[in-house]
Amino acid sequence: MEENAQPLFTFGVIADIQYADIEDGFNFLQTRKRYYRNSISLLNSATEKWNAEPVQPSFILQLGDIIDGFNNPRKASEKALETVVNGFNKCKAKAHHAWGNHEFYNFSRTYLMDSVLNSKHLESTSEFQSAKHVEENNPEPSYSYHFSPAPNFRFVLLDAYDISIIGRGEPSRKYYQSLKYLQEHNKNTNLNFPPEPTGMKQRFVEFNGGFSREQLDWLNKVLTFADNNQEKVTVMCHLPIYPASTSPICLAWNYEEALSVLHSHQCVVCFMAGHDHDGGYCVDECGIHHLTFEGVIETPPDSNAFGTMYVYEDRMILKGNGRVKDRILLYPSF
Numbered sequence: 130m131e132e133n134a135q136p137l138f139t140f141g142v143i144a145d146i147q148y149a150d151i152e153d154g155f156n157f158l159q160t161r162k163r164y165y166r167n168s169i170s171l172l173n174s175a176t177e178k179w180n181a182e183p184v185q186p187s188f189i190l191q192l193g194d195i196i197d198g199f200n201n202p203r204k205a206s207e208k209a210l211e212t213v214v215n216g217f218n219k220c221k222a223k224a225h226h227a228w229g230n231h232e233f234y235n236f237s238r239t240y241l242m243d244s245v246l247n248s249k250h251l252e253s254t255s256e257f258q259s260a261k262h263v264e265e266n267n268p269e270p271s272y273s274y275h276f277s278p279a280p281n282f283r284f285v286l287l288d289a290y291d292i293s294i295i296g297r298g299e300p301s302r303k304y305y306q307s308l309k310y311l312q313e314h315n316k317n318t319n320l321n322f323p324p325e326p327t328g329m330k331q332r333f334v335e336f337n338g339g340f341s342r343e344q345l346d347w348l349n350k351v352l353t354f355a356d357n358n359q360e361k362v363t364v365m366c367h368l369p370i371y372p373a374s375t376s377p378i379c380l381a382w383n384y385e386e387a388l389s390v391l392h393s394h395q396c397v398v399c400f401m402a403g404h405d406h407d408g409g410y411c412v413d414e415c416g417i418h419h420l421t422f423e424g425v426i427e428t429p430p431d432s433n434a435f436g437t438m439y440v441y442e443d444r445m446i447l448k449g450n451g452r453v454k455d456r457i458l459l460y461p462s463f
């Protein structure tokens with residue numbers, strides 16, 4: 130590739146802003162500092178940087194946990210959301226919003242579906258109708274969609290809390306299905322407490338979730354379409370799905386099922402997630418890059434945690450800021 134070659138397009142990525150207008154605190158284990166109030170300043174620095182990019186980002190991926198659960202008991206959820214959305218509105222590019230556990234600590238699914246955090250109106254519909262109908266008659270649909278910002282490139286946003294007990298309320302079918310599944314794997318009274326202190330089973334906690342069969346069938350259809358059209362696909366959601374890209378306590382419950390769908394297609398080049406604030410990265414056995422973005426909330430005020438991705442025919446180049454490292458992501462077939 131020529132040095133200084135123009136990218137086909139660029140986009141921004143940011144995760145786990147978890148804004149709240151409260152004093153700094155710590156994570157549950159008291160091992161990591163959280164800068165709740167300052168996270169909005171880091172978002173503002175990110176939008177300034179994106180707006181000043183020579184090739185304007187076509188869109189921003191916001192990987193979930195946009196505001197912190199501490200807003201809820203303070204009755205500050207809507208105000209905090211307004212503050213962060215105003216931050217995103219300063220950016221020239223539109224944001225695609227994934228939903229994480231903290232969205233559900235603040236809002237119901239019904240509220241989210243009608244809120245500014247539902248970016249499904251940015252979905253691509255014209256070229257691919259057949260994947261839509263799967264969820265159309267579903268009384269408990271997932272929040273998932275796909276879009277194509279440029280010919281031969283597609284992005285799929287998944288709902289990692291489709292099967293979950295925090296987003297799904299009683300008396301819904303998915304709530305009981307999720308509770309049964311979680312209790313089969315975790316015998317603790319407090320389901321946020323991991324069933325085992327180490328190892329892969331730690332992921333069976335209430336603050337995680339998973340993907341329904343219907344959603345994975347839909348994903349399979351989208352990826353089949355993308356295979357047939359020689360597209361390159363990036364899949365994203367709040368939860369990581371590849372063990373080497375994250376601490377196991379942050380993995381989606383049924384990550385193996387999601388991986389097996391991705392691995393049965395040639396088109397997938399990258400998977401992006403948040404949730405693990407320490408971040409992570411690896412390339413899997415099929416050549417898919419798994420990027421877990423460092424969380425803004427645990428980033429000191431003198432640093433930052435966001436990236437700009439430059440997309441080319443044969444690779445994506447991530448320019449990281451602060452805790453997010455620069456990376457070259459060659460597509461599997463190159």
Ligand SMILES: Nc1ncnc2c1ncn2[C@@H]1O[C@H](COP(=O)(O)OP(=O)(O)O)[C@@H](O)[C@H]1O
Nearest residue numbers: 156157158194198230231319321322323336404
């Ligand atoms: N090891 C744990 N045992 C019990 N509860 C936990 C544990 N870790 C997290 N939690 C609880 O789970 C919820 C989500 O944890 P939090 O650290 O806020 O998640 P995130 O990493 O998404 O910010 C919080 O209510 C927290 O108190």
